[in-house]
Amino acid sequence: xxxxxxxxxxxxxxxxxxxxxxxxxxxxxxxxxxxxxxxxxxxxxxxxxxxxxxxxxxxxxxxxxxxxxxxxxxxxxxxxxxxxxxxxxxxxxxxxxxxxxxxxxxxxxxxxxxxxxxxxxxxxxxxxxxxxxxxxxxxxxxxxxxxxxxxxxxxxxxxxxxxxxxxxxxxxxxxxxxxxxxxxxxxxxxxxxxxxxxxxxxxxxxxxxxxxxxxxxxxxxxxxxxxxxxxxxxxxxxxxxxxxxxxxxxxxxxxxxxxxxxxxxxxxxxxxxxxxxxxxxxxxxxxxxxxxxxxxxxxxxxxxxxxxxxxxxxxxxxxxxxxxxxxxxxxxxxxxxxxxxxxxxxxxxxxxxxxxxxxxxxxxxxxxxxxxxxxxxxxxxxxxxxxxxxx
Amino acid sequence: xxxxxxxxxxxxxxxxxxxxxxxxxxxxxxxxxxxxxxxxxxxxxxxxxxxxxxxxxxxxxxxxxxxxxxxxxxxxxxxxxxxxxxxxxxxxxxxxxxxxxxxxxxxxxxxxxxxxxxxxxxxxxxxxxxxxxxxxxxxxxxxxxxxxxxxxxxxxxxxxxxxxxxxxxxxxxxxxxxxxxxxxxxxxxxxxxxxxxxxxxxxxxxxxxxxxxxxxxxxxxxxxxxxxxxxxxxxxxxxxxxxxxxxxxxxxxxxxxxxxxxxxxxxxxxxxxxxxxxxxxxxxxxxxx
Numbered sequence: 001x002x003x004x005x006x007x008x009x010x011x012x013x014x015x016x017x018x019x020x021x022x023x024x025x026x027x028x029x030x031x032x033x034x035x036x037x038x039x040x041x042x043x044x045x046x047x048x049x050x051x052x053x054x055x056x057x058x059x060x061x062x063x064x065x066x067x068x069x070x071x072x073x074x075x076x077x078x079x080x081x082x083x084x085x086x087x088x089x090x091x092x093x094x095x096x097x098x099x100x101x102x103x104x105x106x107x108x109x110x111x112x113x114x115x116x117x118x119x120x121x122x123x124x125x126x127x128x129x130x131x132x133x134x135x136x137x138x139x140x141x142x143x144x145x146x147x148x149x150x151x152x153x154x155x156x157x158x159x160x161x162x163x164x165x166x167x168x169x170x171x172x173x174x175x176x177x178x179x180x181x182x183x184x185x186x187x188x189x190x191x192x193x194x195x196x197x198x199x200x201x202x203x204x205x206x207x208x209x210x211x212x213x214x215x216x217x218x219x220x221x222x223x224x225x226x227x228x229x230x231x232x233x234x235x236x237x238x239x240x241x242x243x244x245x246x247x248x249x250x251x252x253x254x255x256x257x258x259x260x261x262x263x264x265x266x267x268x269x270x271x272x273x274x275x276x277x278x279x280x281x282x283x284x285x286x287x288x289x290x291x292x293x294x295x296x297x298x299x300x301x302x303x304x305x306x307x308x309x310x311x312x313x314x315x316x317x318x319x320x321x322x323x324x325x326x327x328x329x330x331x332x333x334x335x336x337x338x339x340x341x342x343x344x345x346x347x348x349x350x351x352x353x354x355x356x357x358x359x360x361x362x363x364x365x366x367x368x369x370x371x372x373x374x375x376x377x378x379x380x381x382x383x384x385x386x387x388x389x390x391x
Numbered sequence: 392x393x394x395x396x397x398x399x400x401x402x403x404x405x406x407x408x409x410x411x412x413x414x415x416x417x418x419x420x421x422x423x424x425x426x427x428x429x430x431x432x433x434x435x436x437x438x439x440x441x442x443x444x445x446x447x448x449x450x451x452x453x454x455x456x457x458x459x460x461x462x463x464x465x466x467x468x469x470x471x472x473x474x475x476x477x478x479x480x481x482x483x484x485x486x487x488x489x490x491x492x493x494x495x496x497x498x499x500x501x502x503x504x505x506x507x508x509x510x511x512x513x514x515x516x517x518x519x520x521x522x523x524x525x526x527x528x529x530x531x532x533x534x535x536x537x538x539x540x541x542x543x544x545x546x547x548x549x550x551x552x553x554x555x556x557x558x559x560x561x562x563x564x565x566x567x568x569x570x571x572x573x574x575x576x577x578x579x580x581x582x583x584x585x586x587x588x589x590x591x592x593x594x595x596x597x598x599x600x601x602x603x604x605x606x607x608x609x610x611x612x613x614x615x616x617x618x619x620x621x622x623x624x625x626x627x628x629x630x631x632x633x634x635x636x637x638x639x640x641x642x643x644x645x646x647x648x649x650x651x652x653x654x655x656x657x658x659x660x661x662x663x664x665x666x667x668x669x670x671x672x673x674x675x676x677x678x679x680x
Contacts, residue, residue, distance in 0.1 A: 198573050328515055328576070332546055333576070335550075336577060336581060336585070340585075348521070351553060352518060354517070354518055355518045355519075
């Protein structure tokens with residue numbers, strides 16, 4: 001009995017020493033973290049970024065917990081915002097075509113290229129940590145414009161990489177905080193629109209025969225790679241969700257021409273061509289940057305063709321082609337309208353122009369980036385976010 | 392042969408264009424009449440092509456109405472072969488070499504009057520050569536660089552069908568892909584509508600996931616072709632030649648529609664009298680929108 005008691009006492013001493021050690025380690029880590037937060041220059045891959053980049057989720061949650069114990073709200077909020085910027089930068093500055101050069105997140109995901117499984121990859125915990133940091137703002141994160149900007153910029157970034165695995169929880173939290181934010185609503189619509197596109201649905205079909213049980217949702221990490229994670233619906237359901245989000249976004253901001261264009265595209269895909277014409281015509285009545293104007297003409301042409309309005313459809317595709325003379329999507333549209341009118345020679349003539357030498361005309365085709373392009377673009381938003389962080 | 396050429400030239404199909412109340416602009420109007428309908432027919436018995444049939448052996452029903460066959464050909468008309476080859480990011484190395492070898496096998500199998508067009512596709516479509524009898528040029532086009540990226544299968548299918556119809560002869564599209572569509576601007580629905588109007592016969596050779604999608608089976612079925620699903624690209628040259636030889640065994644029937652409405656979907660039934668044979672032909676054709 002005595003031996004047992006002695007053993008327990010010894011164990012407690014060891015435990016106490018371990019706890020003290022771990023407290024010291026944590027305190028030291030918190031100190032390092034605070035220094036990194038204070039020292040980080042937004043947008044720069046500096047020592048602060050490199051210092052916290054390799055920390056585990058457990059470490060990061062532990063230091064965050066310590067920070068939240070601070071009572072002084074102004075100081076806490078200031079540090080939380082800088083911390084959210086730091087961790088967003090850790091993720092953004094370590095993102096490459098092949099993924100993150102960071103310790104892996106908990107969830108594993110399969111990456112697809114051109115419909116074929118090519119490797120198993122992972123996201124990063126720094127996005128989740130960023131969200132948790134902002135949740136700690138007092139009295140409420142929704143009172144802080146920085147939080148809105150953070151969610152807008154980082155969602156645009158994740159959308160730019162088609163990183164839907166992370167984008168889904170990201171937008172979900174962003175919209176919980178700002179349920180009436182037209183831009184976040186539009187991003188949500190764009191994400192569901194992208195999940196309905198052939199690239200993703202194709203990988204879903206491949207996935208159905210793949211021998212793995214991991215949950216599934218794809219992300220494009222390069223123009224040709226997709227990645228699975230949480231469940232993705234079929235194209236019809238994804239488009240239905242996208243339409244609801246676009247409509248909500250337009251309720252919040254009826255002046256958003258981009259939302260109108262995206263809604264028009266969806267409506268056309270869902271066979272509601274006349275509604276699509278109405279929406280896209282409204283968008284074309286406003287000032288649009290060239291890429292959005294291109295999309296507007298492209299979708300107008302497609303909807304008018306479906307309605308049998310071949311002359312206006314031709315005009316719309318021609319207008320699109322004037323904006324991006326080397327783009328194939330407008331030429332394919334022109335060819336198909338000519339073919340539908342029985343004009344085979346003209347249809348062929350448009351196809352012949354598909355292969356115009358790249359030294360004569362830029363072959364840039366905005367269509368290829370439709371699901372990752374927004375106005376303002378990600379660079380503007382991220383720059384604005386970085387500028388907004390108080391030194 | 393002169394008579395034959397005259398026939399083919401007269402075969403352009405007038406297309407109906409509905410003018411809707413919503414149409415704000417001027418709209419061209421087109422004839423809704425189809426002058427001549429061509430039906431490419433493969434007749435087989437126990438998997439082997441049946442040759443030597445005469446026009447009187449066939450029966451063609453257009454929307455259930457029996458038609459008089461005006462012209463009938465077998466292995467005589469030059470071919471317009473369009474090769475549409477997937478050279479996306481997944482087609483590299485040995486697979487690409489085998490694909491090029493299959494293309495060369497087709498070139499070697501063509502006759503003097505036959506023409507070839509080559510379309511390659513990845514994220515984008517490249518018309519390497521329009522229909523040509525210049526096989527040196529076609530051979531050089533086969534050796535050019537790949538497209539890479541995603542798979543614009545639907546766009547490529549449309550392009551190939553449209554290119555094949557530009558000249559005299561019978562249009563055969565041989566489509567190769569190792570994946571499902573991931574990049575097209577045109578929608579499958581629209582391109583299948585083109586397939587319902589085309590005289591071209593589309594055969595598809597698929598490897599990997601390509602055969603699992605609905606699009607290839609739909610487009611081949613609508614044009615009277617078929618899908619050859621391969622385990623690997625090793626036998627691709629054999630598959631391409633099998634298609635070419637099979638196509639040469641087909642009969643070309645044509646008739647001027649009588650007793651049927653001018654627009655809409657026309658269901659076609661082709662039969663061989665007094666024989667139990669398998670028939671592969673397009674299931675119908677579409678006039679108007």
